[in-house]
Amino acid sequence: MLLHSKAARRSAHAVFWLLFLPLFALPLLVIVAASFATGWSGALPSGVTLAHYRDAVHGDSLDALLTSAATALAASVLALTAGTWAALAAQKLPRRARRVLDGLFLLPLAVPSVVVGLSLLVAFSQPPLLLNGTPQIVIIAHTVLVTAFAHQSVGAALTRLDPAYEQSAAGLGARPAYVLWRVKLPLLLPSLSAAAGLCIALSMGELSATMMLYPPDWMPLPVQIFATTDRGSLFAGAALAVVLMAATLLALLAVSRLRTRAAYR
């Protein structure tokens, strides 16, 4: 407790709400409000309609949502596999090699997403691997961008893991594969599911690299939102944005339920 007088505490809280409400709460609220509005020329939106949501769950917009979900799922599974594998392998390496490996897997964090998109475009528009214009190139881009988070999260969990578990399992004669599958991975499950949530959320909202390389028949939801608002249909864009937020939250909720189940095991 830093402020002891009641008046001082009140004014500190007043400052907090004065900054928090307009800067952080209002933006999310206005998007929701706009998604139901027919127009907005006064202080408050005018007219209530569900038409934007009807459009948002039909045709192109529904395709975009499914595209985003499929991309996020595929990229997260690939990223978790690669990130966990690399983190497990790094643990067995000598110190210097481990640092190099960790650094390599964190490098995508430092490279701008747009540049990741550009690099894939440059690399896979020419033989031997011609992927430009396919859904795979979008999934690869998302995987590259989220693998760093999976690797970081699993790596941090591994250093906290008590080695006594695997040592006693190995001491009792369990083979390395059995130790990995029955001891290590179950212990890592909470951090794996946390990483999965992060990967899915990031992939669902990814715009920068996707703008560089999406093919016309694989257009994720953020690109659809941009295309809609760029046309001037701000209210339809707001409805799509609400759908995106809801889908992201739902995915996070599902993953966190998985985590609590894992924590009880």
Added chain:
Amino acid sequence: MSSATTTRPATAAPHPEAVRAPGKRPARRPGAALWALPPVAALALVFLYPLALVVWQSFSPEDGGHSTAPYAQVLAETSFRDALVTTVGIAAGATAGAVVLGSLLALIIAFVPFPGGRAFARFIDVFLSFPSFLITLALLFLYGTVGIANGLWSDVTGAASGPFDFLHTPWGVLLAEVTYFTPFVMRPLLAAFAQLETGQLEAAASLGARPARIVRTVILPEALPQLAAGGALVLVMCLNEFGIVLFTGAKGVVTLPVLVYTKAILDGDYTGACVVAVVNIALSVALYALYRYVMARTAAGGHRRAAA
């Protein structure tokens, strides 16, 4: 680039392998390196090889051969210089804003607690899981030509249009970036504040120190590493931000990532785009290396304190 790889934060607790007697190296298993090979090969194929191609292409002018001519050409363009100045200016401004605002809000949450403060931490996590461009979209409804602020102005004064028209200027981008990145500063700060001993604060207060002085001399020095780390991370993310700038639809605000996009997708000038990309990578990797360095120092510092 290698400097980014050498600054892994030390773990807080010494790893059991690290407390082995010096000189007695852990037995090398030849299989270990083999197991690391598949993920590294995959990363090389989809990330390192494409990145190398970008650098290679940036030295390959359209008319064949290899030279630094593309760099000379792009660096001489006013559009590139303007983009560089805009990018660094907005990133520095947004980082400063996020650090000041984030520190203030985190201080109030941590040290002037109020009901609902815990729910606020959850709100930050949710906020961080949303993409950045949503903020720009929201600002369009707040300060756009149609929107609350201008609508309110018209309602009150009867004027046909309101005075707020800054969204398509760098100020609009700055406001959006400060809003979106402030939580990234608050999260590490709140973690640091939670570890602070309240005894120190009470001792300082009982000795007659005023709140401002306690913040300045007790709290901020303790949390400085986390503040620096959060600030550096935000600076890197601001330099690389694309969605916020794209959604403002501002022709006047061009940052380096937007220039990469414009050159490659709209102009089809891949060599020029690669040159800008290399400059952007150099800028942000250097800053990211600095961030990892600060983080490593932070972890080491925490370890020293814990051991003392």
